[in-house]
Amino acid sequence: MGRVEGKVAFVTGAARGQGRSHAVRLAEEGADIIAVDICDQIDTVPFPMASPADLEQTVKEVEALDRRIVAVQADVRDYDALKSAVDAGVAELGRLDIVSANAGIAGGNRPSWEQSEQEWHNTIDVNLTGVWHTVKAAVPHLLAGERGGSIVLTSSAAGLKGMQNISDYVSAKHGVVGLMRTLALELAPHSIRVNSVHPTVVNTPMIQNSWTAGLFRPDLEDPTIEDAHEVFRSLNVLPILWVEPVDISNAVLFLASDEARYITGVTLPVDAGFGIK
């Protein structure tokens, strides 16, 4: 018997990286999946975003586990599109129990006062307003199920601490914590739990690119990601370079499962000690 057997999970940003990993890990433990991803480029994002082929790969991996998946191309900035996707998923899969608000972008790499209006708005729109849209579209289904539920918001180690040159990202990820704490209070009477996860650097396409290398090595002209390794190590207390997507998925799985039935309002770091330095 899987740890989330018979449940249905809605995962945003599910085409690749952490989102795909969450979909697969939850499916391994018995959940069916409603997956959305923008599958498109946002022009202030300085690295390639997911493609329709990536989302197709997530579908393949979930189906290989004999679980069902409804995958829809949708932008978390577009509430109506998100709501249609969730409604369609619930119509097909019969219920909703778990929400993983994971979709996120990064960009910028300059001091706060030099960031462009467009960079700021895009990051806040996706990483904060997108999380609110996700919850707004999903909560009515959790309430209608009358079985409670578990909402896991993906913040960041940068949702609890400042980081230079990505104030849009840091601000949005801190905002996610405020949203989580408020939702935890609002939804507790319905036995719906709301928690956030706070990863350190995760080994995903969002990290494995030259923009990220430049963010962590502003001292070099054309740094490679290998040039950033020593900085990544210095962020963590545990002697590791970065964590893998499955490490975040294991935390999401625990919070999503009934093992955590009385855990709500927690900011759960999967950060190798980033937050305690």
Next chain:
Amino acid sequence: MGRVEGKVAFITGAARGQGRSHAVRLAEEGADIIAVDICAQLDTVPYPMATPEDLAQTVKEVEALDRRIVALPADVRDAAALREAVERGVAELGRLDIVCANAGICTIQAWDEVTPAAWQDTLDTNLTGVWNSMVVAIPHLIAAGGGSIIATSSTAGIKGLPFLAPYVAAKHGVVGIARSLANELAKHHIRVNTVHPTGVDTPMGSGLGGLETLLGRDPNLGPIFMNTLPVETVDPRDISNAVLFLASDEARYVTGLEFTVDAGNTIR
């Protein structure tokens, strides 16, 4: 394959309540157990403490799962006795990976009714006892190449519950130990986290009287003890599930966390 298959866990206060539940839950997922408990009464403690029969019951339950257990009566205030227990356990079971510093006592009284003996017993057991449990275990974790330490704090380790001053002081102190050691031991791949239960349905929880009367004198304080989720208490197994997660490799990069299993008690 169990989630902590092949690992060995050292658990204090293992004769009953949360400690027994941790032993059984970890054994269900494949761990062998080193269990200690004082199995005796402290005269400052107002409810009956665990007995040798209780510890024998924990042994029975772990062995029924086909796991091995080394169980010894030992007082966490006595570092030498704890060291001997851990060393016997490691000699027999071959290694040590997980530490649950769970043993604790509690008294309820207004500040001016706290006796020096109650203050001292609570600090000695709930704070120094946690320290002792870690100190005797850490060399074995280093030898194993890493491990997971879980100290049992409380919602009283996060906020100042009234009429529990010695308990609150000790449980806050536990967080200090954990935060410090999380930084200090990370280089050995040893993770240190705390769990913070709200009221748990155990012999300690149900044996504690007097709170209602004290709150009756100052009803304004009552809501401090209320949870956000619509439950009054949680079960020992709910804490054990959090302990299991932190103990397992699923949490291999989680350290320095104050993990509330408190039905939202501390977020109100």
